[in-house]
Amino acid sequence: MRIVNLKVNGVGQAFLARPETTLLLALREQLGLTGAKRGCAQGACGSCTVLLDGEPVVSCLVPAATVDGADIATVEGLADGEKLSDVQQAFLDGFATQCGFCTPGMIMSAEALLDRNPNPTRDEVNEAISGNVCRCTGYEPIVSAILDAAERRREGAKL
Amino acid sequence: MTLLRGRGYASVNYPTGMNLGGDPSQALIHATTMGGFVVSLSSVDLGQGLKTVVAQCAAETLGMPMENVIIDTADTDTGPHCMGTFASRGTHRVGNAVIMAAREAREVMLDVAAEELEVDAGDLETDGTGYVRLKGSPETKIHISEVALAAHFKQGKSISGRGIYLKERNYPVPETGEMDPDSCQAHACTVAEVEVDDETGVVTVLSLHNTYEIGRALNPGMVAQQIEGGAWMGVSHAIFESTEPYYPASRDHGPVDFSEYLMPGPAEIPVQTSVILERPASNGPFGAKGIGEMTANAPIPAIANAIFDACGVRLTTMPFTPESVLRGIDARRDDALSA
Amino acid sequence: MPRVNPIDTEYFKDERKPDFTVIGTTVQRSDALGHVTGRTEFFEDRTFPGLAHVKIHRSAHHHAKIDDVDCSEALAVPGVLRVITYRDVPSNWYVVLRLIGIEPNDEPVLAEDRVLYKGEPIVAVVADSEAAALEGVRRVKVSYTELPAVFDVEEALAPDAPIIKQAGTNYFVYEGHHARRLRFGDVERGFAEADYIFEWRYSSAPIEHAPTETTGCIVVPQSGGRLLIHSNTQAAFFTLDNTALILDRPFTDLQVKGGTVGGGFGGKVDVMVEPLACIAAMLTHRPVKFVYTREEEMQVSSPRAAERIYIKDGVMNDGRIVARKVMLYVDAGAYSRHSPYGTTKACAHLPGPYTIPNVYADCHCVYTNRTPSSAMRGFGVTIADFALESQMDRIARALDMDPLQFRLRNAYRDGDMKAHRKVASGTALIEVIQRAAALVGHDLPEEYRAMSSKGGAA
Numbered sequence: 001m002r003i004v005n006l007k008v009n010g011v012g013q014a015f016l017a018r019p020e021t022t023l024l025l026a027l028r029e030q031l032g033l034t035g036a037k038r039g040c041a042q043g044a045c046g047s048c049t050v051l052l053d054g055e056p057v058v059s060c061l062v063p064a065a066t067v068d069g070a071d072i073a074t075v076e077g078l079a080d081g082e083k084l085s086d087v088q089q090a091f092l093d094g095f096a097t098q099c100g101f102c103t104p105g106m107i108m109s110a111e112a113l114l115d116r117n118p119n120p121t122r123d124e125v126n127e128a129i130s131g132n133v134c135r136c137t138g139y140e141p142i143v144s145a146i147l148d149a150a151e152r153r154r155e156g157a158k159l
Numbered sequence: 160m161t162l163l164r165g166r167g168y169a170s171v172n173y174p175t176g177m178n179l180g181g182d183p184s185q186a187l188i189h190a191t192t193m194g195g196f197v198v199s200l201s202s203v204d205l206g207q208g209l210k211t212v213v214a215q216c217a218a219e220t221l222g223m224p225m226e227n228v229i230i231d232t233a234d235t236d237t238g239p240h241c242m243g244t245f246a247s248r249g250t251h252r253v254g255n256a257v258i259m260a261a262r263e264a265r266e267v268m269l270d271v272a273a274e275e276l277e278v279d280a281g282d283l284e285t286d287g288t289g290y291v292r293l294k295g296s297p298e299t300k301i302h303i304s305e306v307a308l309a310a311h312f313k314q315g316k317s318i319s320g321r322g323i324y325l326k327e328r329n330y331p332v333p334e335t336g337e338m339d340p341d342s343c344q345a346h347a348c349t350v351a352e353v354e355v356d357d358e359t360g361v362v363t364v365l366s367l368h369n370t371y372e373i374g375r376a377l378n379p380g381m382v383a384q385q386i387e388g389g390a391w392m393g394v395s396h397a398i399f400e401s402t403e404p405y406y407p408a409s410r411d412h413g414p415v416d417f418s419e420y421l422m423p424g425p426a427e428i429p430v431q432t433s434v435i436l437e438r439p440a441s442n443g444p445f446g447a448k449g450i451g452e453m454t455a456n457a458p459i460p461a462i463a464n465a466i467f468d469a470c471g472v473r474l475t476t477m478p479f480t481p482e483s484v485l486r487g488i489d490a491r492r493d494d495a496l497s498a
Numbered sequence: 499m500p501r502v503n504p505i506d507t508e509y510f511k512d513e514r515k516p517d518f519t520v521i522g523t524t525v526q527r528s529d530a531l532g533h534v535t536g537r538t539e540f541f542e543d544r545t546f547p548g549l550a551h552v553k554i555h556r557s558a559h560h561h562a563k564i565d566d567v568d569c570s571e572a573l574a575v576p577g578v579l580r581v582i583t584y585r586d587v588p589s590n591w592y593v594v595l596r597l598i599g600i601e602p603n604d605e606p607v608l609a610e611d612r613v614l615y616k617g618e619p620i621v622a623v624v625a626d627s628e629a630a631a632l633e634g635v636r637r638v639k640v641s642y643t644e645l646p647a648v649f650d651v652e653e654a655l656a657p658d659a660p661i662i663k664q665a666g667t668n669y670f671v672y673e674g675h676h677a678r679r680l681r682f683g684d685v686e687r688g689f690a691e692a693d694y695i696f697e698w699r700y701s702s703a704p705i706e707h708a709p710t711e712t713t714g715c716i717v718v719p720q721s722g723g724r725l726l727i728h729s730n731t732q733a734a735f736f737t738l739d740n741t742a743l744i745l746d747r748p749f750t751d752l753q754v755k756g757g758t759v760g761g762g763f764g765g766k767v768d769v770m771v772e773p774l775a776c777i778a779a780m781l782t783h784r785p786v787k788f789v790y791t792r793e794e795e796m797q798v799s800s801p802r803a804a805e806r807i808y809i810k811d812g813v814m815n816d817g818r819i820v821a822r823k824v825m826l827y828v829d830a831g832a833y834s835r836h837s838p839y840g841t842t843k844a845c846a847h848l849p850g851p852y853t854i855p856n857v858y859a860d861c862h863c864v865y866t867n868r869t870p871s872s873a874m875r876g877f878g879v880t881i882a883d884f885a886l887e888s889q890m891d892r893i894a895r896a897l898d899m900d901p902l903q904f905r906l907r908n909a910y911r912d913g914d915m916k917a918h919r920k921v922a923s924g925t926a927l928i929e930v931i932q933r934a935a936a937l938v939g940h941d942l943p944e945e946y947r948a949m950s951s952k953g954g955a956a
Contacts (some may be wrong), residue, residue, distance in 0.1 A: 001709050020629055034543035035536020038759070039710045040792035044417040047710055075536035088534040092526070095380050095500035098388060099206025100533030101710040101760030107534060126426040132419050135761045136206050137384065138391030139425035141501065166938075168901045169887035170909075170931050172851035173879060177682035180598020201734045201754075204529065205762035211528045211629065219521045230528065232735045233757030238588070243733020245767055245873055246843075267679050270640065279590060287519040331842060336680035336859070337919040340846040346926045372509075372926035380500035380524030391703040392763075392875070396705055402801045403868070406649045406703035407829070410560060410868055415793040420706060428581035433503040434933055438510040438926045438951075445521045446514075448924075452875045459880065462886030464901070477702035 006070045008033065009077025017064035024048045024059035027074060035075035035104040039133065046132030049105035050074045056112040058131070075104035078111065086156065087111050090149035091142070098136030104131045110146045114153055122147065160358040164365075165469025169460040170348040173453030174341030177246040179409040181328035184248075185239035186256040188217065192311050194289070194303035196221060196264065197229045201238035202253045207451050208381040211248045215377055216250070216254045216444050220261035221268070223303060239323075247449025250377065251342060254444030255324035263320030270320065271310040272301050320348025343351045343440035345448040346372040349390075351429075353460035357488055360481030362466055364394050364429040367458055372436040376449035379435070382450060384434050389454020394429065395422045396455060397462040398479050429430035500524055509836040509929050529758070540711060540760055541793055542789060546718060550579055552778050552788035553631035553772075555621040555638040556798065557613035560649075560867040561662060562642035564620070571637035577630030578741050579782050581638070582622040584608040586777055588746035593834050594769050602665055605833035605870070607744055607773055610644070614662055614832035615869055617798040622776040624786065647867035651806055651827040654864050662832070663865050670830070670838045678845040678863070680824075682917040683856030685812075686734045688821025689767035692812030696893050699808050704801035704829070707874055711760020713799055714789025715771045717779040720924055724751050725776050730759045732766045741894035744773040745780075752776070767923035768835055769802055800872030801839060804829040805844075805883040811854075817899050817907045821856040826882065828863050831870035836877070836878055837863050843878030846918050850886040851927045852908040853954070857917035902931050911954030925951040 004017045008031060015030040024041075027033045027050065036059055039047030041063040050059045051073035078085040084092065087110045098101045106129055113120055113128035120128070125146045134142060174360050176182055187199040198217050204210045214228045221228075234240055241253060265268045265285075271278035272291040276299060284294050293299035293305060331338035350368040355361075367390050376382045399421040414420035439446020459477065467473050472487030502524055530537035554573075569581040584590045584606055591603040609620045623634035647662075648654045654668040655676075662668060672678045689695060715729040731737040734754040742749045759766060766865060775788040790799060805828055812821035826844055830837035841863040848859045874880075894904035909927040916922055928951045935942050 028543075029545055032545070033536075034539075037711065038542065039712070039760075040416060042416045042418075042792055045710060045792070055547060055678045059324075075534075079535055084534065092530050095384055095524075095527065095530070097527070097533040098208070098384055099531050099710070099759060099761045100529060100538050101540065103533040104536040123426065126424065130424050130426070133422070133708075133710055135392075135422075135710055135763070136388045138388040139428055140387055140391075140431070141384070143425050144501075148518070167891065168905075168934075169883070170851065170888075170902075170905050170927055170934075171879075171883045171887065172910075172925075172927060173876070174843075174846070177839070177846075177877075179839055179842060180595075197592065200759075203732050203734060203757050203759055203762075205732060205759045205766075208527050208529075210757075211525060214528060215520045215525055219518050222519070225520055225525060233755070235734050235738050235752075235754045238734075240735050241733075243731075243736050243767060244762065245764060246731055246877070268711070275886070329670075331678070331845075331918075333675055334679065334681065335919070336678065336682075336845055336917070338842075338846060339920050340843065340918070342926050344851075344852070344922075346930045348927075348930040350934055350938045350940070368937045369933065370930040370937060371503075372930050374924075375514075375522065376505060377521050378525055379502045379505065379522070381527065383503050383534050389875075394882070399702035400705045400708075402706045402796060403704050405865075406804055410649065413797045414706075415796050417708075420708060420796055422708070432937065433504050434937055435505045436509045436926060436929055436933060437505060437507070437514055438924060438929075439513055439515065440924050445518065452877070453879075456876050456880050456883045457887070459884045460891070463884065463888050464891040467891065467895075473888075475698065475700045475888065477881070 021061040021064040026064040086152040087149040090145040093143035096141040096145035163469040167464025176248040177450035183325040184241040184252040188260040195308035202241040256322040260320040260322030285478035349457035349461040353465040360485035366430040369433040374440040375446035393455040393458030546785040557618040561647040568639040572634040577626040578634040652866040677860035685858035688856030689812040697810040697928035707763040707765030709761030712790040717775040802874035803871035805881040824859040833870040835872040840878040913954035
């Protein structure tokens, strides 16, 4: 058992981590951030994707004790008040959600992609979300929404 | 290595609802003090958008804006009975129940408005913006918030309604199978185009072109979601999925996670075009038939038929794995050699 | 912007009503904002102090007699609160479809003296943490005597097959019959009159629903003694009623809350987790979570049934199908669940969307020693459509006919009598074929373009 200090969505947090506690469970059960979902706990569905120091990780495979001092970004931190992030708004406008369970993880993978590559090709989008399983949408609306979000971001950057 | 292309067709129908035990759903609706309408249900939204589509049914029937409709589901203490979300029944059954409840509530709403405006309720209409108006005299109007307040605090009336849709029980005749199982049938025709790699046996689905007849598209954006997502599932069923790769000979080697249970990723999705036809069902809510389930069906045989068209291999066992394609190609070569 | 498919209003013009206000428009999904912000509340997003966890010790064999169950080591694991065996289940035998009169109760919530499939639940372990529950599960010791297992639907029906079901048959009995029957016209006379006979076999393997959210629930004991069940069931009252029957408690003792589900596809109608979670909550007086692992979802939760389908058709030179005989076998696995109903649904779907004067079908709901199958998107129809439409393609090729013209020639129309003796109405198969042909530039002769679904027997 150790105390973990970290930043989540820009806010300093601390929690007690047992050796078996994963980052996902710490976020959900100790910090009350349930946006990241447990879809498999095997690192194979991507529903629990969050950003760890800017990199997308499957938080179900990250031991909580290893993230001391880290900067974590989750879906809860994306919107600025009522104003959604470009990725969130593009998912909303593009009907890129059905059941919504994969959505937070999918959005975090997309945010990470656009942070490092503002102008991705369709193939690069496909690759960026290749670890995120969606069983409802057939992916096409999601890929389109991410490409749309990239354009929105570029337009926003020009302003 | 040669990439062989082929085209395949399939046409299907699909029942809305499947009745064996009597198939009901209920809805209750009531106005809040300021003219919100709470629709109480115990129905489940699996992600197909039931909450949205039944809110549309309520708004359309009440003649009120969507913003005034609140869907409260699924709590068995507060929501009346619903059989469940399956058999492409949700929109049809719950939609009909909500329409019936909303009609009853609308009648009270118009009565209350009539008394406030001192006119006959039969002369009133709604315009979808939140006002109840006198027909032909659009300035004689009252906002729903005033109607609801008057009902609560002045007239002592409950603006509320009860709705149920029941497909009555039907017993199949054991000797002949005579039965009345469904409420209506939706239709689809899919044209699939595939590419078969004759060296690896890998099938790539290039495109799916669909026409669907679904009675009435209540929310075309959500209809498109069902068609697109269902088609993806059909492709996945056709060429990837099984929990028992050696069925029925061996129960071993069953996949236990998403790295073993294969499904197409975003890079493996076909181009899709679809057209909708509407032949309203007499018993459907605003004519709608169920489309939720059927969208995975026609792509599978269309792909099988396209594979045959491409390489002459008739696959009769799902899924159409590279191994089964290659075995088929080998068998054809052997036949050609021995002939 | 959302992708919206064009609606071709030229078809059925006279039957379409004028436009509505919000019906027929692409209204934003009411749940989408919650989805993109992560605020949508799924059942597992609720936390409760003192939450206990249920995990299951499952059968290691496909078919075996249980000689002994030893839970003493499991109980000794720190954090383990209780073990639950069939003796703790008030009404252990059930079939979910009993709510619509299906008999018999053929499945135990927890196995008693034998197991019928690998992965069948035998003991539930309740513990403070998931890790302790899993350790408890590992320490349960079950000794078995293996029995011969049956894995093939047709072998299961053979006279010398070991009978695996208590009811005495390896098939569901439909009112005295070994299959759901469909008898329409005289199929043998149809074959005798036909110019050609085509007979082929089709089959499929089981398929998993694979919802991204696995099946689960949290049960919270209430101050008045009632149990509140937060569930991702597809059918709230169906779950409530079945759970109350298993618990042998008044229906008013239970409350189910749900309605927001991370994908269902038919996989969450089986009432698999709620009864045991309720029992665990009653025995420990604590809130209890029982959620399937992904591995359980893949291998233990009901899949879409594997099917085997033989279709024999009698066809005339001009392409009319005059007789169709179908032998359909649904692999229900070890227990009924929803398969008797799905098999009837398959039967009602035959012979496909075509008008055929002579139809004969036996649709068998067969038990084997594998994970019970149950409902899935397109229940009873998806695999049948694969078989039927593959058959149509093969016949068209054998007759050297255009595949769409062959379908149009046999398409059902308003007023036609279906094989299950319901008069067809509201049909539109002809029109979707015509429109799909136009969509891909597949030329149809005028004779076929002029056809209409309204021109049936009536």
